[in-house]
Amino acid sequence: MMIGLKRPMRLALAMLAYVLPNLLPVSTAAADGREDSKHRVMQKNAELLLRVGSTIVPTTQLETYKEGPTEGRWTWIEAESGRARGWAKADELVRLDEAVPFFSGEIHASPADPLLHIKRAKAYEALGKPDQALQDYDEAVRLDPSHAWAYNWRGLFHRARKEYDAAIDDHSRAVAVEPGRPASYLDRALCYLDRGRFDDAIADLEACLRLRPDDAQAYDRLGWAFYSKGQADRAVEYCSKAIQLQPDFEDAYVDRGIAWFAEGEYDKTIADETEALRLSPEDPFAFNARGWALSAKHEYDRAIQDFDRAIERNPRFARAYTNRGIARAGRKDFDGALRDLDRSIAIAPDRPRAHLNRGIVHLIKGEVTRAGADFDRAIELAPNDRWLRYNKLIATLMTDPAAACDNAARLLGEVGPRDELGVYTAILGYLGARKSGRKDDAARFIEMGEKLAGGRAWQGHLVDYLKDRADERGLLAAADGPAQQTQARLMIGLKKSLSSRREDGLEDLRWVRDHGLSTDALYPLAVQELRRLGLAEAQARPTRPDA
Template sequence: MNYRPSIVAGLVAAILASQPLLPQAAQIELVRPGFPSNQVSGASPAQGEVDEGLKALHADDLKAAEAAFTQAARIDPKYSPAYIGLAEIAGRKNDVALVESWLQKAIAADPSSAYAQLVLGHFQFRRGQFVNAEATFKKAIALDGQSAYAQISLAENYLRGLKNPSLAEEAFRAAIALDASSVPAHLGLAATLAVLNRFDAAVAEYEQAAMLAPTDPIPTHSLARFYASQAKIDQALAALKRSNAIAPDFLPAYIDRGDLYLAKNDLDGAAAAYGAGAKASNKPAIAYFKLGVVLAGQQRWAEAEQAYLAAVKNDPLMYGAYNNLAFMAAARKEHLDEALGWAKKAIELAPEVTTLLDTLGWVHYARGELEPAAKTLEKAVADNPKNASFRYHLGVVYFEQGKKREAALMLKKALELDKNFKNAPDAKKLLQQISPK
């Protein structure tokens, strides 16, 4: 029989997204330009402590940051950045209730702070409280009518939260009226126009954002994803190449290029894109992983193995690469000691991903360990009862154990679930061998 590796990622991973890339909603984040001096009026005797808190946050020293912000609040109880700092710390500790408590204290301390309202609004947005966020962003705008950032925040809430693109367009245009050079505002407006099916206008806004930020790859990357969402693959690829010309180390553009080449069934182009991304990026694990997927699909086994090994070297937590290494080795009946270790490592890293059990079972089978293979594959099938390939693997093991009746039942069920799954021809041949007509 011809056993081929089961590739976790799949070979057609096109980025034909339903929506183009939108500007990311702001997090509760203190370390952004101008915080807090241009967000509040007047100096505070607590400014020094807030600055120390920011330095500690940069160093990820939460204990020191908390002490500094707490001292700032003691020195000046009306200085809202001190409480926002404490909210940031609570957020990093995943204490949602405490985040909201500190933000409410920030607003109570300085009701005139538009920035405190904005931070609260973004917190509400991230919590899915879109109606509350709308009201909070409007308060921020009322307090600071010249803030393009506040208008962008309101617009994002309309577009991504309340799903009202007409109001989003209005708010994005208000932001541009306040700051015509705002790249996030133009990107947001472009995404909104795309949702409104005004495609030419959307392209114009993406291009405007790119013109305003000639050294930033994000606008052209966003344009590429918009083209991809319209199935304009060649235009998307051209825009992605522009992104990499701007920033040769910008990995997302290489990844998307590879995915789009796959959509065109151009495996060589995909491998070249992923390989270039792996060389260019300082965090190349995902590029190596995807390169491994393509190389395995081309049956370039040795090169695929090296790509997967490079992936786990750069990201030791990448369980998919360990899984693919193990399955590929089992299918070829090579490196079976390493394969067992790889399969177990994948499960150790992601015990909740029950599909990994199939790989471990197949490794046991390749090693001639039929009893553990059967037990492992039985659990894989129990956890994934509609997976035809898993049932096929278990049927093969049953056959090797001499359990022909159980094997036939498992193989028939696999074909009932999917008569065209990858190993369907092998399943039919084995069934014919068990019960020749």
């Protein structure tokens, strides 16, 4: 069973810091941002000085902030984007509900100043008035068409509205008028990442780094691009470079943790996400990623706690619901898993992985028709994803072995020699052929499985057992970890159930049902086989919580 994780891409704020003597009494509650905010505010000027401890940080990002407590002429503010917080001078801020008239007055005094239109556009955006915002962005571009920054601001507006083609067009214009401006390449790269154009994103990020070699955000996004291309080792390399340049870069720890997961380094994922949470204790993405790794280590109760925290901080975090549902399935709480997966799909109905995982849970519960509908919807959303069709193949094997045999042959025509999915597809085709009495096809499938197994030791053990070259004791001895133990017991039980003495496999199938890894994609086959034999007298009970 696959766990969805991909997180939204967040801009990291790059700021220049100056260390100054401590000028303010530090309120612990204010410094931690724990007091209730009073108003939403914006900065009046192009640059805002934020005081954080004994450091003054100037930022030119036009942000919307939540206002907190005051200390004399200073006010504590936190950017709604989460990218900045600190003390600011109160007279350098304007309340959001007063921002439009304030900037309109500034524009009346200096109508040819494009930055004032950008500021008012940002106010309109924050107030939920995109049409008025776009008018001001357009006016800023008209007033200053020869500089990149106006195009970039309008591009960021389009990207926030998921109008990626318009955003790419604006950032491309920015690159054309100022090819030496690194931020334009970075902003366009983010749009390319959103669109799944990873090679274009990589080219822009490399261009940004040629112009600005110490840009930690560019290295982090470069890592994410390579991760998205399936090159997790390079993702680790570039995210590590980002952390080297900016040791408190929380996003880079989150991203490197995700890349470590793809490398199977679950403990390193947990370490990186824990560090991210030390830097940003409220980040739902870090909780989700750490829970993902804990779930992969079968520490389901701890994983559920992290998913709970992610959902508390973002109640519409669809992927966290999906992942919590998978963790509940791991505990064999299938009803709870369905509730979470239903919620995930209600929030984000076009995510194929949620439909896939709900389909798997339906299979386990014996709801084959519902499972098929979920698999069909997942395949409709991602027609080139072979993993989805593999899981549909499992469902077909449970209801129509002859059709499963034919479908396995088609799927095998698409997998390459290095694709691990090929061996399991061949095994499913073999089982379908055996169940439907097609002995010659069964022999061809198992020969193909042997060829595809190559140097994969575990898959080779499975094929050897099905070919009678190894006995069940040898297969069980070779099984390392819960997933392989589950698959070994399943193959033993299914092979025996195909013999004349079907009851011989009951003990192994019951073991899979009650003790096996229920997040393994093959797990439903054991439960269904027991049902077919009329012996699924009790569904597996939830596992006991971790001690």
